[in-house]
Amino acid sequence: MKSVKKVFIPLLLVLSLLLAACGKPADAPPTDNGENTESQEPGEQVKEETPEVKEVVITPPYPTSVKRNGKTIGGTLNVALVSDTPFQGIFNTFLYEDNNDWQVMQPMLGSFMISGPDYEIANGGYCDVEFDKDSKTATYKINKDLTWSDGVPVTSDDLIFVYECIGHPDYTGVRYDSDYINVVGMEEYHNGDADSISGLKRIDDKTLEVTFKEFYPGIMWGAGMTYNAEPAHYLKDIPVEDMESSDQVRLKPLSCGPFVVSNIVPGESVEYSPNPHWFGEKPQVDKVVIKRTGSDTVVEAMKAGTFDLFPDVNVNYFTEFEDLNNIDIVSDVATVYGYIGFKLGKWDNALGEVVVDPNKKMSDVNLRRAIAYAMDNDQIAEVFYNNLRITANTLIDPSHGKFWNNQAPGYKYDPEKAKQILDEAGYKDVDGDGMREKPDGSKLQINFLAMSGGDIAEPLSQFYIQCWRDVGLDVGLQNGRLIEMNAFYDMVEEDNEDIDIYMGAWQTGSNPDPSGFYGRNSMFNYSRFASDKNDELLAAIASEDAIGEDGIDYDYLVKAYHDWQDNMVEQAPVVPTHYRVTLGVVNKRVSYYDLGLVTDWRWEKVGLLSDKPELAK
Amino acid sequence: MSRKETNSDTMVLDINEEELKALSDAPTFWQVLKKEFKMDKLATFCLVLLIIIFAVIFIGSAVLDQDQVMRINLRNKYLPPGDEFILGTDIGGRSIAGQLFIGGRNSLLIGFAVTIFTSVIGIVVGLIVGYYGGKVDNIIMRICDFIQVLPATMLIITFVVVIPSYTMWHFILIMTAFYWVGMTRLVRSKALTESRRDYINASKIMGTSDLKIMFGGIFPNISSIIIVDLILSFAGNIGIETGLSFLGFGLPPSTPSLGTLVSYARTPGAMSDKLWLWLPASLLILVMMLCINYVGQAVRRASDAKQRLG
Numbered sequence: 061m062k063s064v065k066k067v068f069i070p071l072l073l074v075l076s077l078l079l080a081a082c083g084k085p086a087d088a089p090p091t092d093n094g095e096n097t098e099s100q101e102p103g104e105q106v107k108e109e110t111p112e113v114k115e116v117v118i119t120p121p122y123p124t125s126v127k128r129n130g131k132t133i134g135g136t137l138n139v140a141l142v143s144d145t146p147f148q149g150i151f152n153t154f155l156y157e158d159n160n161d162w163q164v165m166q167p168m169l170g171s172f173m174i175s176g177p178d179y180e181i182a183n184g185g186y187c188d189v190e191f192d193k194d195s196k197t198a199t200y201k202i203n204k205d206l207t208w209s210d211g212v213p214v215t216s217d218d219l220i221f222v223y224e225c226i227g228h229p230d231y232t233g234v235r236y237d238s239d240y241i242n243v244v245g246m247e248e249y250h251n252g253d254a255d256s257i258s259g260l261k262r263i264d265d266k267t268l269e270v271t272f273k274e275f276y277p278g279i280m281w282g283a284g285m286t287y288n289a290e291p292a293h294y295l296k297d298i299p300v301e302d303m304e305s306s307d308q309v310r311l312k313p314l315s316c317g318p319f320v321v322s323n324i325v326p327g328e329s330v331e332y333s334p335n336p337h338w339f340g341e342k343p344q345v346d347k348v349v350i351k352r353t354g355s356d357t358v359v360e361a362m363k364a365g366t367f368d369l370f371p372d373v374n375v376n377y378f379t380e381f382e383d384l385n386n387i388d389i390v391s392d393v394a395t396v397y398g399y400i401g402f403k404l405g406k407w408d409n410a411l412g413e414v415v416v417d418p419n420k421k422m423s424d425v426n427l428r429r430a431i432a433y434a435m436d437n438d439q440i441a442e443v444f445y446n447n448l449r450i451t452a453n454t455l456i457d458p459s460h461g462k463f464w465n466n467q468a469p470g471y472k473y474d475p476e477k478a479k480q481i482l483d484e485a486g487y488k489d490v491d492g493d494g495m496r497e498k499p500d501g502s503k504l505q506i507n508f509l510a511m512s513g514g515d516i517a518e519p520l521s522q523f524y525i526q527c528w529r530d531v532g533l534d535v536g537l538q539n540g541r542l543i544e545m546n547a548f549y550d551m552v553e554e555d556n557e558d559i560d561i562y563m564g565a566w567q568t569g570s571n572p573d574p575s576g577f578y579g580r581n582s583m584f585n586y587s588r589f590a591s592d593k594n595d596e597l598l599a600a601i602a603s604e605d606a607i608g609e610d611g612i613d614y615d616y617l618v619k620a621y622h623d624w625q626d627n628m629v630e631q632a633p634v635v636p637t638h639y640r641v642t643l644g645v646v647n648k649r650v651s652y653y654d655l656g657l658v659t660d661w662r663w664e665k666v667g668l669l670s671d672k673p674e675l676a677k
Numbered sequence: 678m679s680r681k682e683t684n685s686d687t688m689v690l691d692i693n694e695e696e697l698k699a700l701s702d703a704p705t706f707w708q709v710l711k712k713e714f715k716m717d718k719l720a721t722f723c724l725v726l727l728i729i730i731f732a733v734i735f736i737g738s739a740v741l742d743q744d745q746v747m748r749i750n751l752r753n754k755y756l757p758p759g760d761e762f763i764l765g766t767d768i769g770g771r772s773i774a775g776q777l778f779i780g781g782r783n784s785l786l787i788g789f790a791v792t793i794f795t796s797v798i799g800i801v802v803g804l805i806v807g808y809y810g811g812k813v814d815n816i817i818m819r820i821c822d823f824i825q826v827l828p829a830t831m832l833i834i835t836f837v838v839v840i841p842s843y844t845m846w847h848f849i850l851i852m853t854a855f856y857w858v859g860m861t862r863l864v865r866s867k868a869l870t871e872s873r874r875d876y877i878n879a880s881k882i883m884g885t886s887d888l889k890i891m892f893g894g895i896f897p898n899i900s901s902i903i904i905v906d907l908i909l910s911f912a913g914n915i916g917i918e919t920g921l922s923f924l925g926f927g928l929p930p931s932t933p934s935l936g937t938l939v940s941y942a943r944t945p946g947a948m949s950d951k952l953w954l955w956l957p958a959s960l961l962i963l964v965m966m967l968c969i970n971y972v973g974q975a976v977r978r979a980s981d982a983k984q985r986l987g
Contacts, residue, residue: 359945377945443751444768515944518930519769523749540842540929547838 120641121448122391125654125661132651132667136347140367142355142374146327151313153288154226155233155304160352163372167332167348167663170317170340172288175657178462179570180280180612186214186316189285193607196275198285202266205339208291209320216268220260221292223270224249227257230301239283244271277606277617281571289316318343318664328352344651344667362387365673368650369666373643375448376514386674387645390655393459394640397452398565400435400524401634402428405588406555413581414590421506421560425631426485431561432471432635433478434531435524441638444516448643452636454625460572462614463621468629470636478531487532495534506535509551509562512542521563535561552586562586563637573601574624578634589633597624648674706901706979713979716986720975723968730965734785737778746775747931758953765953767941777957780933784922784962787849788915794853795914796907799860804891806861807868818865821858829855830917834926845928852917856910863906867899901980908973912966919962935962 141147147160153169156162173189176182181189186206190199206214223243226235227250241247244259259271272279279285291314298306308314311324318340319332332348353361359380361367373381381387402422408415422428437451453470456463482488486499498504506528510521521542528535538558543551552562564586566577575598576582580590600620606613628634644655649670654661704712714721753770756762764773806814836851837843871877872895880890921927922936938958941947947954978984 356943356945380946439751443754512925515768515941519749519767519771522747522769522931523751526749537930540844542930544838 120391120393122389122643124390124392124656125652125659126388126390126646126650127652128648128650128669130651130669132344132669133671134344134346135668135671136349137345137369137650137666137668138367138673139348139350140358140361140370141350141352142358142370142372143352144354147352149310149324149326149330150304151321152290152303152309154222154235154286154290155309157234159372164330164350167319167350168313168315168317168321168335169288170315170319170664171662172316175570177657179460179572179657181282181285187289191280191611193275193604196272198270198272198279199263200268200270202268202289203339204266206316207337207339208294208314208316209335209337210291210294210314211337212291212293213265214289214316215265215292216262217292218289219268219286220257220262221296222286222288222290223257223260225290225300225303226286228300230299232301232304239278242272242274242279242284244273275604275607276602277612278571278573278602280607280612281573283571283573291316318662319348322347338664340662341664343664348663362645362647363676365647365675368647368668368673369653370645371655373645374514375445375641375643376516378448378643379446381645384645384676386676387647388650390644390646390653391448392642392655392657393450393457394642395457395459395568395570396565396640397455397457397568398449398563398637398640399452399455399634400432400637401552401562401564401587402431402632403555403559403562403586403588404633405590407553407583407585407588414585414588416588416590421504424485426481427487428632428635429471430478430481430485430487430531431528431533432632433474433481434527434533435471435635435637436473436527437637438473440520440523444520445638448641449638450641452639453629455574455578455628455634455636456572456621456625457568457639460568463572463618465622465625468622468625470629471632475527475531482531482533489532494532495529496532504534506533506560507538507558508535509538509548509556509559510542511545511548511563513545517542524563553583555588565640572621574598575602578628587633589631591631593627594624594631597627600624709985710976710979713975713986717971717975717978720971723971727965727968727972730781730961730968731785734778734781738782741775741778743779743933746779747771747933755951757951764957765951767954768944773938773953773957776933776938777935777961780935780938780958781961783845783928783933784915784918784935787845787852787918787928788911790849791852791856791914791918792907792911794849795857795910796860796903798853798857800864800896800903802857803861803864804868804895807865808872808887808891808895810869810872814865814869817861821861824855824858827855830921833921834924837921837926843929845932848918848928852914856914856917859910860903860906864899864903867902868895871895871898905973905977905980908969908976912969912973915962915969916966 141160141163143160147164148156148158149164150156150161151165151168153165156165171185173187174182174185183189186203188201190201191197192199200216200219202214202216202219208214223240223246225231226233226240227243227246229250229252236250241250243257245254245257246259248254249257261269261271263269270285272284276283294314295303295306295308298308303309310326313321315321315335316338318335318338320335321330322333323331329349329351332350333346334343351367353367355374355377358367358370359377362370362381363384363386365386381389402420404420404423405414405416407413417423441447441449441451450458451470454465454468456465458464458466482496487496487504488499489495490497490501496504508521508525508528510524511517521537525535525537548562549564551559552564568574568577577584578589578594579585579598580595597620601617601624603620606617606620608616642655644653646653649668649672651667651669652661652665714724748771750770753762753766754768756766756770758765762772762774764777766772767776802817806817833851833855837848840847840851868891872890877890877894880894885894918927919934919936919939922934923940924936925940927936928934935958939955939962941951942955942959944951944954978986
């Protein structure tokens, strides 16, 4: 026995190190897996939007860009990718599935297409797009000089290739969805009834016309559009199901951007060198190296100048950077919001729609409102997140400033009002235990499902519970513990019977249309809320009416968005908690970097002013 | 046994039986133990320290209200040690000192409960197996072998994750389920040799019941070795609990534990800048482990004549 213990304790230490190493990154942003990939694709970077009406002012705490004058010297730009697990390394825009891969791919993707101030597809990238409402088409126009890094020109075939792979019966990725089905002929091709997609018309080498069945505003935000081309000549001989594991995707991807992959250590690092066949200006640096590092060491590494750029700083350890004098901090409002959801029904797989169950504990809108009023989100933002998260009022994030209703009252912390609502709705403490009972006198025990991850998760969930208990609601953690992220989303997706309240987050991506998260036919409508009015309001957002003679009718669309937000605030099936801010840290030897979206910054413009990184003093 | 008078008319020696007994009596285990502690000042010091720590932890945690200690107060986030909070606060503004008391008590209780449960199972099973031997021995020891090859820590983690609404008692039972095997093996090996001794055979011939032989005959004779193992596995079990809590698979959140306190060291920056978060708990664990081990070693020496100092 004794000897067993002696062996055991060092073993335990080793184990703890191992497990610590494969733990989640501190506060893995609780974005849903599947959704994550989808929404990451286009407007990854976020623009700044200061609303005109100063009801709630959203200003990122730091500037969005840094620029230093001086002569650049080439050299190697070291970029940190914080992940406690190796990244997957799928260098393909229609196959990759997580944010790490997306981050790693950035230098080679460049800016094939760019987004306008409202995240709509804009001209000015390597490929322009023209929309035509009457003929229900979008026309891609690829820059005539654009070539792959092996010298072969980028053609319309490379775009057709993307559509054909996504629509291929063997395609296992997450991107074949209703937006792609909206392309004429996609469904037939997917079912094997056609050899090609009839809606894709190759006009010439550099021009491709896509015809849609329905032409709705979302298309101008990238619904059913591809934001990147993939080299058809290089990948077409690989069966779709094997593509993900092929060397062409994993080790030797082609690029049409400023940089091309020159070396990959799978899961650990990627080395980029300038693309010799690129048509644009020569990149300022000789090399870009993106290297994975752990969340516990990245602060020290930035101090020591090991990395020049850390574009995705987690808010949990951000404060460690604040006092460093060898770095600049950049920030912007993100397309992410956190929320508290109430389970109101079930997902019916056969019908493919949400079925609302009026007998759920949370079905009473007054109870939901009271719960929303009882949450002290301001204090959480201030103390836990150092004001790097912003108390949210509606379900549209402020990065889509045009559509965000900054005047919606939302649910400001007001425990007295919460108590009043509960009193009026008949939730009273009958048996004198300090906790309220249901109007019919039976006990009201509310289960709260929360995700683990990071040091904040536990005190955060306890704080919410405390808030609710203070107004007399008997809320407890479901199963008495926090749930690991994947298990959490499994439980939420399967409509686990015991869930009453859950806490999640959505990354909205470029397309602000909320029907993907709240529509009756959306799997991701986790609260399982649906009503005729909601259907109607969502339909108005996705209506063809929003597209006027010359582009989008913003008056109409903004009103549609505001109406929907107001209704969601009123019904409160999901109550937003915080909007997020993206943060980046840049060493002072970097000449130019911008986290924002509306910017001239490109990967080829980032340069180094000195061959030695600045060190923290 | 009654004594038989062999020679009735021989002269009766004047023997004081009491005196004789006292002269020939081997010192009891407790006497040896006392002597051992007298010889080993460090062990005595450790014993006293341990008693003080236990007393302070149990009294302190009895006075404190767990709900009050674990109440989150964001305004007090990461306060360094000061007047209001002697040992500072954690990320939720909760007193580290309060958590240390309650966490210490929880860790001790778990260590203690697991040790008792595993020992009871271990002693009963071990004695039965050791006494009967043969087929019983074979079957039960194969079961033990099986449990021993399982990666216990991993399985405990799995169980902790799977069981809905688990509490401290669930945790104790899960740990017990995996750690009774060691004690069983130890008791079995001792009982095996013991049960071949003459006095056991004599007892058997006299028709003493098996149970009585096991617990009245064998058990007292191997008890010293059991006590040693109890003490040392107590330290080990506290270690397992804190280790699992450190990894986040121990006690439920919002139940303070020493392991949880130590794991605050993993917060970026805490290792060097926020010593108060994790140092007190780490020191407490260190001191307790060392003390228990020194005491345990003194006891072990007492139980083994070859190692005795006194």
